Amino acid sequence: MLSTLRNAWKIPDLRKRILFTLLMLFIFRLGSSIPVPGIDTGYIADMFESQEGGVLDFLNLMAGGAFKQFTIFALNIYPYITASIILQLLTIAIPRLEALAKEGDEGRKKIAQYTRYATVVLALVQATAYSIGFFRNALIETDILSVIVVVVTLTAGTAFLMWLGEQITDKGIGNGISLIIFVGIVSRIPGGIFKVTNLFVEGFVNIFEIIAFLIVAVIIIAGVIAIQQGQRKIPVQYAKRVVGRKMYGGQSTHIPLKVLMAGVIPVIFATSILAFPQTLTLFFKGGFGDFVQKYFTMNSTIGTWIYSVLNVILIIFFTYFYTALQFNPIEYAKNLKQHGGFIPGIRPGRPTSEFLNRVTSRITIVGAIALAFISTLPVLLNTVTNLNIRFGGTALLIVVGVALETMKQIESQMLMRHYKGFLK
Structure with missing residues (x-):
């Protein structure tokens, strides 16, 4: 790196x-x-x-x-x-x-x-x-x-x-x-480290809880890198065609379908939506505010579980939603057909788009569930420890995801100039 x-x-x-x-x-x-x-x-x-x-x-x-x-x-x-x-x-x-x-x-x-x-x-x-x-x-x-x-x-x-x-x-x-x-x-990371250190010195948390959080942090980093780098390679064959005296096509290549095309955008979107009812409690007190505080925030046990379930559902939804915006199987199949390309064993046109849609749906659910699990794990860990890491998982997920995407953009620029980067 x-x-x-x-x-x-x-x-x-x-x-x-x-x-x-x-x-x-x-x-x-x-x-x-x-x-x-x-x-x-x-x-x-x-x-x-x-x-x-x-x-x-x-x-x-x-x-x-x-x-x-x-x-x-x-x-x-x-x-x-x-x-x-x-x-x-x-x-x-x-x-x-x-x-x-x-x-x-x-x-x-x-x-x-x-x-x-x-x-x-x-x-x-x-x-x-x-x-x-x-x-x-x-x-x-x-x-x-x-x-x-x-x-x-x-x-x-x-x-x-x-x-x-x-x-x-x-x-x-x-x-x-x-x-x-x-x-x-x-x-905010230096302030968070200072806060946890004070909690440890004052005896509110023990060394095992800190180690547990560090292990979860490592799992999050490894998980984000794994799902961000994971991809399904779809083989593509281009038919040979003669233009004038030259022959074109005949080569083999592949379509790299990423397991998580949406990156960390679903986490950002889900976090923003879940923060909305909590923001309303700043303005509406009494019955509505108490209801939201109890069932849609992490200030109570039942609220933590409801928040976690909604977080998982929203992340999965936005992963599919954002993937659909980025990758259109119908248009991709049409372009493939126009350039004389086909997937071995799959007829060009509609069968190709259906195949790409089926493969995309299968790999996206894997990435979406992994993303939701990684985001929710620290929230659940907070229920059994005294560490104040309510949003640590989401924050760490965003940090690692954005850093990885930025480095990949730098490497793609360098590959155009014949440099070899650290991402394989």
Whole structure:
């Protein structure tokens, strides 16, 4: 891995992309330290201490500490993720959006534009809800102008992060949105280590519980790498054809169908959806809030099991959903037929698309179940230990998955320049 990075640094174009990515991520971390004007951050810190281990800690973890400090990036990139989920679901339900998705780059650009508009609207609603709702007592001044300043600042911060992520994707290395989440989580690791160390010194956890968590962490890392690298190779044969005086085709190749085409996107989507009802409890107290706290959070035994089951179901659903968006067996079979290719033993056309669909469904369920198990394992471990690792599994899963995908992108760039990387 270090050799790959060292060789990548020697390539001017890749070095420029890496530096650009690092610069954008540095700007993200810099903005995460700029507080929103007109907010008493001490009051918010006291709220976090009184609700330790709840949804506030989760939102703060994914925001890289910006939520607790209530900085300009307090909302982070999650309004964009929510908007993406909504638009992708509507693509299936609304024929107009489905037609746009099939129009190639121009259609995708139009859907991306709709996603940006939806992101700003969601960020505006969320910023307003936080400002005049849950964090109202944190406002230094409660006049309309002060509230507008806070709402506009939070909304602008999310819009800027969305732009920052798109710039990283276009001009840098890796997926910009995923890297922003990655950096936010990684920035909290030193604080997490310090917290566990204090728990150990004070006697709240023992060495065996820490070892158990480290073993689970190693299993997660190994599991993510295994399912990310796993693939089913479908043999393809191209028929010979004569064009003029030259003969083309006749070679054999294969279609590499990945076990987990969706990567860690299903985990991010599932986490965002499960955080929504917990976020509502910040604004609705009494019967509804108590119901959600008991049955849809990890603050109770029954809530932990319901949360785990819903997490598994959502991860499996989004794995299939995102795989269907990325790989279309009908289009693939059509292109294969047009270029004179066929799968040995399978007739071209519809039989080929049915075969590819069947194989994709079988390998996707393996990847989806493995992904759900790896994500849920630390949550269940938390029920039998005193370690406060409620979101450790999801965070570690995202970190390893994003790091692996980014390194694979670096290697694919290097392979084009005849370099050999560390991924086989």
